[in-house]
Amino acid sequence: MDGGSDRTSEQGVTSVPPVVELREAVAVLGSFPALAGATLTVDGGEIVLLRGPNGAGKTSLLRLCAGLLPLARGEGRVFGFDLATQASSVRPRVGMLGHRNGLYGDLNVAENVSFWGATVGASTEEIEAAMVRLGVADRLRTIPVSRLSAGQKRRTALACLVARRAELWLLDEPHAGLDAQGRDELDAVLHQAVASGATVMIASHELERAGSLAHRIVDVVAGQTREADVGDVGESGGAAS
Amino acid sequence: MSSLRIARLVARKDLAIERRSKVAINQVLPFAAITMILFAFALDSSGGESGSVIESVEVTDPQRVIRTTDVLELVAPGLIWLAVLFSLLILVQRSFAVESDDGALDALRVAGVDPAAIFWGKAVALGIQLLVLEIVLVGIAVLLYRADLPPAGLGMLAITLFAATCGLAFVGTLYGGLTAGFSGRESLLPLLVLPVVAPVLIGATRAVESAFGTDGVALSEGWPWIGLLVVFAVAFGVGGALAFGPLIDEAT
Amino acid sequence: MQPERQQMTSTNSATTEPLSTRAGTGTRATRVLGIATIVMMVWLVAFGLGFSPADRDQEEAVRIMYVHVPTVWLAYLAFVITALCSALYFFTKKHSLGFDRVAGASAEIGVTFMALTLVSGMLWGRITWGVFWQWDARLTTTALLFVSYIGYLSVRRLGGSHHQRAKRSAIIGMLAVIEIPLVHWSVRLWRGLHQEATMASTDLDPKIDGLMLFSLFVGIIAFTLLYVWLLLHRTRSLALEDLLDDQGLDRALDARRHEAATAGATP
Numbered sequence: 001m002d003g004g005s006d007r008t009s010e011q012g013v014t015s016v017p018p019v020v021e022l023r024e025a026v027a028v029l030g031s032f033p034a035l036a037g038a039t040l041t042v043d044g045g046e047i048v049l050l051r052g053p054n055g056a057g058k059t060s061l062l063r064l065c066a067g068l069l070p071l072a073r074g075e076g077r078v079f080g081f082d083l084a085t086q087a088s089s090v091r092p093r094v095g096m097l098g099h100r101n102g103l104y105g106d107l108n109v110a111e112n113v114s115f116w117g118a119t120v121g122a123s124t125e126e127i128e129a130a131m132v133r134l135g136v137a138d139r140l141r142t143i144p145v146s147r148l149s150a151g152q153k154r155r156t157a158l159a160c161l162v163a164r165r166a167e168l169w170l171l172d173e174p175h176a177g178l179d180a181q182g183r184d185e186l187d188a189v190l191h192q193a194v195a196s197g198a199t200v201m202i203a204s205h206e207l208e209r210a211g212s213l214a215h216r217i218v219d220v221v222a223g224q225t226r227e228a229d230v231g232d233v234g235e236s237g238g239a240a241s
Numbered sequence: 242m243s244s245l246r247i248a249r250l251v252a253r254k255d256l257a258i259e260r261r262s263k264v265a266i267n268q269v270l271p272f273a274a275i276t277m278i279l280f281a282f283a284l285d286s287s288g289g290e291s292g293s294v295i296e297s298v299e300v301t302d303p304q305r306v307i308r309t310t311d312v313l314e315l316v317a318p319g320l321i322w323l324a325v326l327f328s329l330l331i332l333v334q335r336s337f338a339v340e341s342d343d344g345a346l347d348a349l350r351v352a353g354v355d356p357a358a359i360f361w362g363k364a365v366a367l368g369i370q371l372l373v374l375e376i377v378l379v380g381i382a383v384l385l386y387r388a389d390l391p392p393a394g395l396g397m398l399a400i401t402l403f404a405a406t407c408g409l410a411f412v413g414t415l416y417g418g419l420t421a422g423f424s425g426r427e428s429l430l431p432l433l434v435l436p437v438v439a440p441v442l443i444g445a446t447r448a449v450e451s452a453f454g455t456d457g458v459a460l461s462e463g464w465p466w467i468g469l470l471v472v473f474a475v476a477f478g479v480g481g482a483l484a485f486g487p488l489i490d491e492a493t
Numbered sequence: 494m495q496p497e498r499q500q501m502t503s504t505n506s507a508t509t510e511p512l513s514t515r516a517g518t519g520t521r522a523t524r525v526l527g528i529a530t531i532v533m534m535v536w537l538v539a540f541g542l543g544f545s546p547a548d549r550d551q552e553e554a555v556r557i558m559y560v561h562v563p564t565v566w567l568a569y570l571a572f573v574i575t576a577l578c579s580a581l582y583f584f585t586k587k588h589s590l591g592f593d594r595v596a597g598a599s600a601e602i603g604v605t606f607m608a609l610t611l612v613s614g615m616l617w618g619r620i621t622w623g624v625f626w627q628w629d630a631r632l633t634t635t636a637l638l639f640v641s642y643i644g645y646l647s648v649r650r651l652g653g654s655h656h657q658r659a660k661r662s663a664i665i666g667m668l669a670v671i672e673i674p675l676v677h678w679s680v681r682l683w684r685g686l687h688q689e690a691t692m693a694s695t696d697l698d699p700k701i702d703g704l705m706l707f708s709l710f711v712g713i714i715a716f717t718l719l720y721v722w723l724l725l726h727r728t729r730s731l732a733l734e735d736l737l738d739d740q741g742l743d744r745a746l747d748a749r750r751h752e753a754a755t756a757g758a759t760p
Binding site: 415419423429432433435436437439440443444447465466469472473476480484487488490 | 637638640641643644647648651660661664665668669671672675676678679680682683
């Protein structure tokens with residue numbers, strides 16, 4: 001049951017079901033409603049920035065879309081799969097970069113990227129290309145991940161994401177810990193991902209950089225969502241109530 | 242990606258981590274050895290000279306007379322497996338600590354790979370580490386406990402080690418996955434695992450006894466125990482693979 | 494395959510009032526059951542302590558049997574019910590939380606009865622045969638099972654949503670029940686090879702005195718009624734607890750949404 005048969009996205013593509021569809025979604029952490037009714041639609045090829053104060057529920061929103069946080073109430077679909085019952089089908093097509101990197105500290109960079117790439121059957125060339133794109137292919141490749149700096153770990157994690165050929169990228173504060181060069185590389189990687197058909201959702205406090213990257217901005221406040229104008233990038237609150 | 246390839250991938254990844262960090266070799270193995278030594282202190286009351294003498298022995302089975310008076314030698318097989326069980330707990334914790342440290346288990350779940358494949362891969366890696374540990378412990382028992390391994394018992398010993406290890410690895414991986422990432426897992430894991438592996442302790446000890454010929458036990462008496470170990474391993478291999486997915490799925 | 498997410502209503506056919514509006518967990522059915530239990534218990538005391546004769550060998554100590562045998566029977570029954578309900582939760586399409594609650598309640602009652610079994614058994618063993626314990630198949634299985642189900646109860650307390658708890662516990666509950674034959678068989682094999690059962694068994698000896706047998710049956714029926722009564726009450730109180738959680742969630746949701754509204758109002 002795919003909704004949105006007449007939907008036109010900003011790219012002018014018609015009759016394509018949205019990648020993410022949330023309607024009054026509620027997700028719970030313990031007994032706390034991290035998401036208290038989020039409504040959001042994301043079409044393929046969009047870059048959406050999630051903006052909001054700490055504790056607003058941005059991370060939970062991303063984890064919900066990754067199929068990591070169960071849907072307690074409301075409706076949610078990613079790639080047409082129901083998040084309440086088919087979360088495991090959602091996961092292979094999603095790549096998430098959370099606060100933690102998902103790396104194995106004892107293994108080196110090359111081994112980590114190879115492992116994650118191999119889970120989707122990526123070839124050695126693709127794995128190599130992913131590492132090159134994130135700038136971890138030369139002198140860093142044989143260093144155990146635990147000995148890398150935070151920014152280098154971040155870039156390695158992104159390389160794993162690239163190697164995994166995710167169709168929906170969920171990034172939680174991806175620019176944090178990266179130096180200027182790293183941030184430029186990340187932006188380039190994201191543009192390239194979108195160009196090859198991926199969809200991106202970023203939660204970030206880096207409003208200028210992420211804002212200029214994004215096609216759309218969504219404010220997340222107290223577990224709920226509100227659309228905002230792209231032009232309001234400089235302001236931290238909602239433009240219109 | 243076929244499940245077999247994923248399982249091999251995960252197993253090789255775990256073994257690579259062990260190769261790099263050498264936690265099992267450098268920490269768990271010495272721990273197991275110390276445990277064996279402490280057992281000796283606790284049980285060998287003769288001062289290690291000529292073996293303890295058992296004062297009064299009730300001969301409850303008229304066909305068997307206790308042929309040795311050395312306590313340590315008598316209980317050596319049991320002590321080996323006790324040390325193995327304690328080491329299993331540590332190895333399982335370690336196996337899943339590497340996953341939850343940096344959120345790799347989350348990433349594995351998002352990767353959408355077949356959870357049963359993850360189960361098999363981690364169980365195989367765990368089993369290999371366990372097997373190496375067991376071989377060393379048997380060696381220590383022969384040296385320290387004056388246990389005597391006749392050549393005829395070697396085959397039975399090998400089969401026992403293999404069958405018991407499979408069962409232990411499956412149980413450990415299953416419950417390790419359940420408790421991974423939860424606070425309080427350090428005490429929850431032993432509470433869950435130890436009652437479940439009691440049959441393995443019984444079966445493996447008796448089988449090793451028959452392999453060693455401890456206390457006059459005949460070699461043929463070991464086979465029913467091996468049967469028990471195999472049944473156990475199969476039950477938890479199948480059950481574990483089926484249950485692992487739902488279990489790791491539910492951690493937040 | 495939607496998991497059950499609606500408000501709680503009582504599953505007891507004796508009343509159609511939703512659980513949320515009733516004051517306690519008692520209903521007409523449980524009242525009838527409770528009275529029956531008390532009656533049977535009185536009978537048990539009368540027959541067990543009074544009418545039935547003392548045993549030829551064990552004398553008065555045999556009366557412990559009237560408590561010990563029913564409790565062990567009930568403990569095992571409770572665990573089987575836990576496993577059954579766990580399977581029903583896990584494998585049916587509806588994934589009804591009611592099954593999970595029955596499984597949890599049954600396990601709690603089972604653990605309690607098992608503790609009673611172990612204590613009464615140890616007393617009986619000490620008085621009659623001079624030893625508190627012996628490692629035969631039955632006792633060993635009972636002891637290990639006791640610990641296993643304490644573990645099961647710990648797993649139920651790990652937290653998360655109700656369905657997460659139910660899924661986890663269902664798996665552990667089903668695995669724990671495999672232990673019964675596995676441990677029993679292995680200990681039987683272990684003891685069987687080396688030693689006859691030296692202790693008198695707690696099996697129902699067909700040559701047992703007629704009145705003693707009758708008292709035993711009274712005991713079994715009384716305790717079974719007690720088990721059902723406890724199960725009904727405990728399941729319902731668990732349902733109320735879950736309901737409380739849900740209502741707590743509703744309140745928390747309202748609070749959070751209110752927070753959003755006020756946050757939106759500030760510039």
